[in-house]
Amino acid sequence: MGLNVIVIFSLLVLAGSALRASRTARIAGTVTLVSFTALYAANVAWLFEGEAARMQFAGTLTFQDQLCSASRQPADTEGNVSVSLYPAGWFATIPKDKVSAATNKIECASEDISFYVTDSNWIKGIARKWAGFYLHNTPENLASFKIGSTVQFPDKTTRKIVDISTSNETINVFVEGDILIAKKVGFPFKFVVIEQI
Known part of the structure; x- marks a missing residue:
C-alpha cells in the first residue's frame, strides 16, 4: 500500500511537470506519466482484492489457535508469553494472565498439533x-x-x-x-x- 501511495504521488508530480516545466521536462514527464498509467491500467486487476488476498501471509493457524498454544507455554520471569503472529516469525509478548483469560472465553482443542x-x-x-x-x-x-x-x-x-x-x-x-x-x-x-x- 505504501508503494502505491508513493507511485500515485509520483504520478501527480509528473503530471505537474508535464504541464508547467520546460519543453524537455514536459516531454520526459509526459512519457513517464503515460508509462506509469499504462503499467497500472494493464495490471488494474492487481489493484483490488476480491475473496482471496494477493499476499498470503497467514498459515493454517488462526489467532485463536495461537492463543491456545501460547496459554500452554510457561511464563517468562516477567509473567509474559509469546503469541505467534503472521508473517511467520513475528510474535507479540502478552501477560500470561491475559492470554489465560482470553482462552477461557474460546474453545481450545486439547490436541498436539505437532x-x-x-x-x-x-x-x-x-x-x-x-x-x-x-x-x-x-x-x-x-x-x-x-x-x-x-x-x-x-x-x-x-x-x-x-x-x-x-x-x-x-x-x-x-x-x-x-x-x-x-x-x-x-x-x-x-x-x-x-x-x-
Missing part, C-alpha cells in the same frame, strides 16, 4: 498428492470417520469419505473431489462428521 506433520507428502496432516488427510487412530475416530460419511471442514465445505486405511498410529481418510487446500480447511482434528451411514 502430530500433523508437514513434509513432501503432507501439509499439517492434509495430503499433498491426493484428496484426504490423516487423524489419530482412536476408537472414537474409527467410529466417526467411516466410508460413506460426510466430513465438514472449518470453512463449512463438505466432502464424502470414499475410503480409509489405518496404521498403528493413524487413520488415512480419502475423500471425494480435488486435493484439499490446507490453508482453507485447517487441521484435521477440527473436522467433524455431519452425516453417518
Whole structure:
C-alpha cells in the first residue's frame, strides 16, 4: 500500500511537470506519466482484492489457535508469553494472565498439533498428492470417520469419505473431489462428521 501511495504521488508530480516545466521536462514527464498509467491500467486487476488476498501471509493457524498454544507455554520471569503472529516469525509478548483469560472465553482443542506433520507428502496432516488427510487412530475416530460419511471442514465445505486405511498410529481418510487446500480447511482434528451411514 505504501508503494502505491508513493507511485500515485509520483504520478501527480509528473503530471505537474508535464504541464508547467520546460519543453524537455514536459516531454520526459509526459512519457513517464503515460508509462506509469499504462503499467497500472494493464495490471488494474492487481489493484483490488476480491475473496482471496494477493499476499498470503497467514498459515493454517488462526489467532485463536495461537492463543491456545501460547496459554500452554510457561511464563517468562516477567509473567509474559509469546503469541505467534503472521508473517511467520513475528510474535507479540502478552501477560500470561491475559492470554489465560482470553482462552477461557474460546474453545481450545486439547490436541498436539505437532502430530500433523508437514513434509513432501503432507501439509499439517492434509495430503499433498491426493484428496484426504490423516487423524489419530482412536476408537472414537474409527467410529466417526467411516466410508460413506460426510466430513465438514472449518470453512463449512463438505466432502464424502470414499475410503480409509489405518496404521498403528493413524487413520488415512480419502475423500471425494480435488486435493484439499490446507490453508482453507485447517487441521484435521477440527473436522467433524455431519452425516453417518
